[in-house]
Amino acid sequence: xxxxxxxxxxxxxxxxxxxxxxxxxxxxxxxxxxxxxxxxxxxxxxxxxxxxxxxxxxxxxxxxxxxxxxxxxxxxxxxxxxxxxxxxxxxxxxxxxxxxxxxxxxxxxxxxxxxxxxxxxxxxxxxxxxxxxxxxxxxxxxxxxxxxxxxxxxxxxxxxxxxxxxxxxxxxxxxxxxxxxxxxxxxxxxxxxxxxxxxxxxxxxxxxxxxxxxxxxxxxxxxxxxxxxxxxxxxxxxxxxxxxxxxxxxxxxxxxxxxxxxxxxxxxxxxxxxxxxxxxxxxxxxxxxxxxxxxxxxxxxxxxxxxxxxxxxxxxxxxx
Amino acid sequence: xxxxxxxxxxxxxxxxxxxxxxxxxxxxxxxxxxxxxxxxxxxxxxxxxxxxxxxxxxxxxxxxxxxxxxxxxxxxxxxxxxxxxxxxxxxxxxxxxxxxxxxxxxxxxxxxxxxxxxxxxxxxxxxxxxxxxxxxxxxxxxxxxxxxxxxxxxxxxxxxxxxxxxxxxxxxxxxxxxxxxxxxxxxxxxxxxxxxxxxxxxxxxxxxxxxxxxxxxxxxxxxxxxxxxxxxxxxxxxxxxxxxxxxxxxxxxxxxxxxxxxxxxxxxxxxxxxxxxxxxxxxxxxxxxxxxxxxxxxxxxxxxxxxxxxxxxxxxxxxx
Numbered sequence: 001x002x003x004x005x006x007x008x009x010x011x012x013x014x015x016x017x018x019x020x021x022x023x024x025x026x027x028x029x030x031x032x033x034x035x036x037x038x039x040x041x042x043x044x045x046x047x048x049x050x051x052x053x054x055x056x057x058x059x060x061x062x063x064x065x066x067x068x069x070x071x072x073x074x075x076x077x078x079x080x081x082x083x084x085x086x087x088x089x090x091x092x093x094x095x096x097x098x099x100x101x102x103x104x105x106x107x108x109x110x111x112x113x114x115x116x117x118x119x120x121x122x123x124x125x126x127x128x129x130x131x132x133x134x135x136x137x138x139x140x141x142x143x144x145x146x147x148x149x150x151x152x153x154x155x156x157x158x159x160x161x162x163x164x165x166x167x168x169x170x171x172x173x174x175x176x177x178x179x180x181x182x183x184x185x186x187x188x189x190x191x192x193x194x195x196x197x198x199x200x201x202x203x204x205x206x207x208x209x210x211x212x213x214x215x216x217x218x219x220x221x222x223x224x225x226x227x228x229x230x231x232x233x234x235x236x237x238x239x240x241x242x243x244x245x246x247x248x249x250x251x252x253x254x255x256x257x258x259x260x261x262x263x264x265x266x267x268x269x270x271x272x273x274x275x276x277x278x279x280x281x282x283x284x285x286x287x288x289x290x291x292x293x294x295x296x297x298x299x300x301x302x303x304x305x306x307x308x309x310x311x312x313x314x315x316x317x318x319x320x
Numbered sequence: 321x322x323x324x325x326x327x328x329x330x331x332x333x334x335x336x337x338x339x340x341x342x343x344x345x346x347x348x349x350x351x352x353x354x355x356x357x358x359x360x361x362x363x364x365x366x367x368x369x370x371x372x373x374x375x376x377x378x379x380x381x382x383x384x385x386x387x388x389x390x391x392x393x394x395x396x397x398x399x400x401x402x403x404x405x406x407x408x409x410x411x412x413x414x415x416x417x418x419x420x421x422x423x424x425x426x427x428x429x430x431x432x433x434x435x436x437x438x439x440x441x442x443x444x445x446x447x448x449x450x451x452x453x454x455x456x457x458x459x460x461x462x463x464x465x466x467x468x469x470x471x472x473x474x475x476x477x478x479x480x481x482x483x484x485x486x487x488x489x490x491x492x493x494x495x496x497x498x499x500x501x502x503x504x505x506x507x508x509x510x511x512x513x514x515x516x517x518x519x520x521x522x523x524x525x526x527x528x529x530x531x532x533x534x535x536x537x538x539x540x541x542x543x544x545x546x547x548x549x550x551x552x553x554x555x556x557x558x559x560x561x562x563x564x565x566x567x568x569x570x571x572x573x574x575x576x577x578x579x580x581x582x583x584x585x586x587x588x589x590x591x592x593x594x595x596x597x598x599x600x601x602x603x604x605x606x607x608x609x610x611x612x613x614x615x616x617x618x619x620x621x622x623x624x625x626x627x628x629x630x631x632x633x634x635x636x637x638x639x640x
Contacts, residue, residue, distance in 0.1 A: 104544075129541045129543050129544045130543055131543075131544075132621035132622045133608070133621060133622070134621045139621065148543050149540055149541055149543070151541070178540075184532075187532055187533055188533050188537050188538075188541055189541065189544060191526070191527050191530060191533055191538060191546070192527070192537075192538055192541045192542055192544045192545065192546040193541070193544025193545045193546065194544075194545075195523065196523060196544070196545035196546050196548065196549055197545050198582075198585060199519055199523060199582070200545070200604070201585070201600060201601050201604045202578065202581050202582050202585055202600075203515065203516060203519060203578060204603075204604040204607050204608075205581055205600055205603060205604055206511070206574070206577050206578045206581045207511050207512070207607070208603065208604075208607060209577075209581075210511060210577070212504075212507055213507055213508050213511055215607075215610070217508050217512075218508075218511060218512055218607070219607070219610040219611050219614045219616065220469055220498075220614055220616065221449045221469055221471070221508055221509065221512040221513070222512055222611050222614075222616045222617070223449050223450055223451075223468050223469070223616050223617075224424075224449045224451075224509060224512045224513025224514075224516070225512065225513045225514075225516035225517050225520070225552050226511070226512040226513065226516050226611075227611050227616055227617040228516065228548050228549075228551065228552055229516055229548075230604075230607050230608040230611050230617070231548065231608065231617070231622075231623065232545050232548055233601075233604035233605070233607070233608060234604070234605045234608035234609075235601075237598050237601035237602045237605065238598065240597070240601050241594050241597045241598045241601060242594075244588075244589045244597055245589075245592055245594050245597070248589055248590065248592070251589060252586065252589060252590060254526070255582075255586055255589075257526050257529075257530070258522065258523060258526045259579070259582070261522050261525055261526045261529075262518075262519070262522050262575075262579070265518060265521070265522055266572065266575055268564075269564045269565075269568055269571060269572060269575075270568065270572060272565055272568070274561050274562075274565050277560070277561045277564055277565070278557050278558065278561045280521060280522075280525055281521050281553075281555075281557035281560050281561060282557045283524075283525060283528065284520070284521045284524040284525055284528075284550075284553035284554070284557075285553070285554045285557065287524045287527070287528060287535075287538070287539070287550050287553070288453070288524075288550040288551065288553060288554035289554075290535070290539040291539050291542050291547050291550050294539045294540055294542075296539065296540065296542045296543050296547055297542070297543075297547040297550070297551070297625070298625050301452035301453060301454045301459065302452045302453070302551075302623075303551065303622075303623040303624070303625050304623070304624065304625060305617070305618050305623050305624060
């Protein structure tokens with residue numbers, strides 16, 4: 001049995017130190033999961049910030065230098081970069097090391113990364129279903145994964161001990177863990193994450209290009225519902241570009257269903273079919289209850305937003 | 321000049337005591353805006369709750385009895401009921417009284433209510449752009465309107481003093497006030513509120529009827545974005561049915577724009593056009609900044625949601 005004072009890993013390497021990478025570090029330090037945490041980032045500024053915030057003990061300019069000698073390497077970069085980085089770090093991966101990632105698409109990552117993984121290294125793809133609309137090393141925090149789910153999508157034949165160790169790691173970060181096939185992950189996330197983001201990006205852009213309603217009106221009166229969409233539409237554009245480029249089939253399938261249902265709603269509105277509208281709206285309410293019962297959202301009204309009267313009044317004064 | 325200790329109104333009548341009606345009462349009591357607040361509701365239970373919570377001083381079973389003798393009558397009922405109730409209360413409205421409403425559509429309310437308003441009564445339609453996903457008299461709170469906008473849509477020829485008095489009322493409830501034409505209100509709200517709700521209702525229903533993804537998976541993995549949509553899809557179904565039945569043209573116009581833009585996004589995904597996706601996603605980010613600068617949302621990540629690890633872990637334990 002492992003000594004509880006002995007960290008789960010000697011050396012963790014974070015390849016990319018944004019919201020997810022930095023949150024993993026904070027949560028890993030909270031639970032004493034690593035003796036050393038190192039990392040690499042695209043810019044010297046990010047490395048400097050990560051060192052200053054104690055997110056990493058050592059920073060490297062290249063993924064290869066960071067991954068060298070680590071017994072857990074976590075790719076925390078946009079989906080499209082995982083393949084090239086796996087190729088870059090493959091020669092220095094330590095035998096027995098676990099290689100994982102946090103990308104929002106799993107099929108394409110397994111396809112792009114697996115061929116580069118040397119024998120003796122255990123590749124277990126993963127995806128924590130957690131995040132905020134913020135980006136960068138300053139945005140991470142230790143509680144991000146608490147009570148959220150992390151999905152692992154190991155390929156058949158992966159050593160059970162490696163899967164179990166990575167599962168333990170995520171549980172100690174605060175998550176529940178579920179194992180599923182990469183393609184099923186991509187279908188589930190297409191509806192629970194990718195399509196919601198696509199729709200949010202879309203309505204924000206629709207609103208920005210109207211002729212008869214000004215941008216200032218859209219913003220002033222956004223508390224009617226629109227502002228909820230602007231939050232997720234503020235997420236990192238590069239990350240999301242890569243999600244849609246790499247989960248095309250599942251997203252197009254869900255988008256097709258969504259558009260079909262929306263056309264039916266449009267028809268009910270056009271013909272004044274109040275009964276259909278009422279039934280659909282009532283059904284939607286029960287799903288919210290399920291989300292709250294499963295601990296995946298707060299039951300406080302308005303997400304428990306604290307009003308910011310000072311900002312509001314200031315804006316009012318500007319206007320008056 | 322009015323004595324600051326003298327309330328703005330002698331007697332306010334709330335016709336309907338749900339989220340908005342009860343919040344008006346709490347905010348009016350906070351600012352000492354009425355000597356007496358009375359109300360009517362559809363059910364005796366609601367009246368009993370409203371009396372118990374000190375939302376009203378006296379409760380009535382009919383709108384007519386509640387409105388009688390009031391110098392401010394506020395219709396806080398679904399849009400479709402405003403016309404019939406105006407007809408019911410018209411005979412008892414006190415000369416010089418102000419009649420207003422809080423409906424999310426203004427063109428149809430002006431059309432349905434104005435013909436019943438007797439000479440000497442001042443009808444000024446209104447709409448506070450504030451709310452939560454909760455309903456009923458227990459859901460109201462005094463801070464709901466703080467820093468939010470209230471739109472008034474008086475008809476040409478309405479006495480200026482009545483408009484000014486209602487404007488003062490809303491400002492003392494905590495709001496900023498803007499005056500606009502009913503049709504322009506309906507166009508602005510179609511994009512900032514009605515379409516966002518329609519899309520939220522729609523995606524929640526799409527998710528609930530998939531064959532290859534279970535309802536339980538949708539709920540468990542909802543923290544990827546979907547849960548934000550379930551919040552506004554939990555809003556009152558009758559209220560929203562009436563909104564769509566009564567703002568058909570503006571909603572269909574905005575829905576047409578939205579679908580057109582979504583088709584362009586779909587095409588960019590199908591053909592792997594990363595440049596277009598990146599540009600659209602980057603543009604959307606700037607709108608979020610505008611919403612926060614205007615004081616219409618919190619800048620805290622995830623709306624400042626407080627995680628509820630207990631609920632999350634409980635759900636995890638159920639699963640394990």
